[in-house]
Amino acid sequence: MKVAVLGGGVIGITTAWALAQQGAEVTVIERQAAPAMETSYANAGQVSPGYSTPWAAPGIPLKAMKWLFQRHAPLAIRLDGSWFQMRWMAQMLANCSAPRYAINKERMMRLSEYSRDCLRSWRTQADLHYDECSAGTLQLFRTQAQLDAAQRDVEVLQACGVPFELLDRAGVMRAEPALANASAPFCGGLRLPNDETGDCHQFTTQLAAKAEQLGVRFLYGKTVEHLQHAGQHLEGIRFTDQSNLHADRYVLAAGSYSRNLLLPLGLDIPVYPVKGYSLTLPITNEALAPQSTVLDESYKIAVTRLGDRIRVGGMAELGGFDLRLNPRRRQTLEKVTRELFAGGDLQQAQFWTGLRPMTPDGTPLVGASGIRNLYLNTGHGTLGWTMACGSAQVLADQIMGRQCAISTEGLDMGRYSAHQPDNKSLVSAFG
Numbered sequence: 001m002k003v004a005v006l007g008g009g010v011i012g013i014t015t016a017w018a019l020a021q022q023g024a025e026v027t028v029i030e031r032q033a034a035p036a037m038e039t040s041y042a043n044a045g046q047v048s049p050g051y052s053t054p055w056a057a058p059g060i061p062l063k064a065m066k067w068l069f070q071r072h073a074p075l076a077i078r079l080d081g082s083w084f085q086m087r088w089m090a091q092m093l094a095n096c097s098a099p100r101y102a103i104n105k106e107r108m109m110r111l112s113e114y115s116r117d118c119l120r121s122w123r124t125q126a127d128l129h130y131d132e133c134s135a136g137t138l139q140l141f142r143t144q145a146q147l148d149a150a151q152r153d154v155e156v157l158q159a160c161g162v163p164f165e166l167l168d169r170a171g172v173m174r175a176e177p178a179l180a181n182a183s184a185p186f187c188g189g190l191r192l193p194n195d196e197t198g199d200c201h202q203f204t205t206q207l208a209a210k211a212e213q214l215g216v217r218f219l220y221g222k223t224v225e226h227l228q229h230a231g232q233h234l235e236g237i238r239f240t241d242q243s244n245l246h247a248d249r250y251v252l253a254a255g256s257y258s259r260n261l262l263l264p265l266g267l268d269i270p271v272y273p274v275k276g277y278s279l280t281l282p283i284t285n286e287a288l289a290p291q292s293t294v295l296d297e298s299y300k301i302a303v304t305r306l307g308d309r310i311r312v313g314g315m316a317e318l319g320g321f322d323l324r325l326n327p328r329r330r331q332t333l334e335k336v337t338r339e340l341f342a343g344g345d346l347q348q349a350q351f352w353t354g355l356r357p358m359t360p361d362g363t364p365l366v367g368a369s370g371i372r373n374l375y376l377n378t379g380h381g382t383l384g385w386t387m388a389c390g391s392a393q394v395l396a397d398q399i400m401g402r403q404c405a406i407s408t409e410g411l412d413m414g415r416y417s418a419h420q421p422d423n424k425s426l427v428s429a430f431g
C-alpha cells in the first residue's frame with residue numbers, strides 16, 4: 001500500500017516509521033530541507049504522560065483574565081481578525097468545566113502513556129540517542145494554593161494508575177538538588193517518576209534516518225499547494241512547483257498548517273496555532289543545573305536538562321501565524337531561568353519560537369477525516385512529542401487494518417461532529 005505523509009515534523013516522521021514497520025510504501029513530503037525544522041525543532045523536551053493535562057481546565061477562565069494584565073504572564077491574546085480564532089477560544093472555554101476536564105485529561109493520558117511505551121520500544125529497536133533522560137519530571141508549586149489545586153490532578157493520576165509523588169519543599173530539593181540555591185520561593189511539587197525528557201529535534205532526525213533505511217522516501221523542499229479530491233476520495237497532492245503525487249492513502253500531519261489545507265475540501269478542523277518560545281543555553285555550573293524537567297506552575301514554563309544544555313520553554317500567544325520573536329517573552333524565560341537554575345550562560349542562549357497545533361480540548365485528531373482515504377494526525381498542541389509515537393502507532397494500525405493496542409475512543413474528529421452528545425452545546429453555540 002502506498003501512503004503519502006504530509007509533514008515531516010515529529011508527528012509525520014513517527015507516522016512514517018510506524019507505517020513502514022508494517023510494510024507500507026511510504027513517502028514523506030516536507031517543505032523544509034530537513035525533518036523537524038518547525039514546531040518540533042526546539043520544544044521544552046518533555047515526554048510527560050503524567051503531565052498530560054488540557055490547558056482548558058476549571059479556573060482557567062479567571063486566571064486568563066488576570067494573566068492578560070500581568071507582565072510575565074503565560075498567556076497573551078491578540079485578536080487576529082478571524083472568526084475562527086473567536087470560535088476556537090469559545091470552544092476552549094466550554095471545555096473548562098470539571099466534567100470536560102476529566103474526560104479530556106483521560107484521553108490525553110491514555111494516548112500519552114501508550115506513546116511513552118512505544119517510544120521506549122522504538123528507542124531500543126532503532127538505537128536512538130537524543131540527550132534522553134528517564135529521571136521523571138517535577139511540577140513546582142510556588143504557592144500553597146497551587147499545591148492544594150494539584151489534588152484534582154492527583155485524583156485523575158490515581159484513577160489512571162499513574163505513579164506520582166506529592167513532595168514538600170525538602171522533597172523537592174531531594175529530587176532537584178540545585179533548587180536549594182533557587183532565589184524563587186516554592187512550597188512543594190508533584191513528581192512524576194515515569195516521565196522522560198530529551199531533544200525532540202535530535203529524536204526526529206534520527207528516526208527519519210532509520211525510516212529511510214527501511215525504505216521510506218523523503219521529498220524535502222516540496223510545498224503542498226492543495227489536496228486534489230473528487231467527492232469523498234482524495235486523488236492526489238499538487239505541489240507549488242506544479243508537480244503531483246498520487247498514493248493509496250494520505251496522512252495529514254502538517255501541524256498548525258493542517259486546517260488551511262483541509263478547508264478547500266469542506267473540512268474544518270479546530271486546530272489553532274498557539275505560539276510558544278524557548279531558550280537553549282549551555283550549562284556552565286553543574287551544581288546550579290537541573291537534573292531533569294522542572295515545570296514552574298506559576299509561569300507554566302518548563303526548564304529541562306538536555307545533556308550539557310538547558311532548554312527553557314513555554315508561553316502561549318494566540319495571535320495567528322506570526323513567527324516574530326518577541327523580546328518581552330525572552331525576558332520572562334530569562335527571569336524564570338535565573339530564579340530557578342542559574343547554572344547556564346544566558347548570553348549564549350538561542351531564542352526560538354514555534355506554533356503549537358492545538359485543539360480546544362487538548363486531545364489531538366488521530367484517525368479518519370471524513371474523506372475516505374485521507375487520515376488526520378494533527379492537533380497535538382502542548383504535548384506533541386509526548387503523544388507522537390502512540391498517535392503514529394494507533395494511526396498506522398488503523399490504516400493497515402490492525403487491532404489498536406489502546407481504545408481510540410474520543411481521539412478522532414468524530415468528537416467534534418454535531419451528533420456527538422458531548423458537543424451539542426458547542427456546535428449549537430457556533431452554528
Ligand SMILES: Cc1cc2nc3c(=O)[nH]c(=O)nc-3n(C[C@H](O)[C@H](O)[C@H](O)COP(=O)(O)OP(=O)(O)OC[C@H]3O[C@@H](n4cnc5c(N)ncnc54)[C@H](O)[C@@H]3O)c2cc1C
Nearest residue numbers: 007009011031040043044045046224255276383384385386
Ligand atoms: C515552546 C514549545 C514548547 C513545547 N514543549 C513540548 C514538550 O515539552 N513536550 C511535548 O511533548 N511537546 C511540546 N511542545 C509541542 C510540540 O512541539 C508540538 O506539538 C509538535 O512539535 C507538533 O509536531 P507536528 O509534527 O504536528 O508539527 P511540526 O513540527 O510543525 O511539523 C509539521 C510539518 O509540516 C510541514 N508543512 C506544513 N505545511 C506544509 C505544506 N503545505 N507543504 C509541505 N510541508 C508542510 C512543516 O514544514 C512542518 O515541518 C512544545 C511546543 C512549543 C512551541
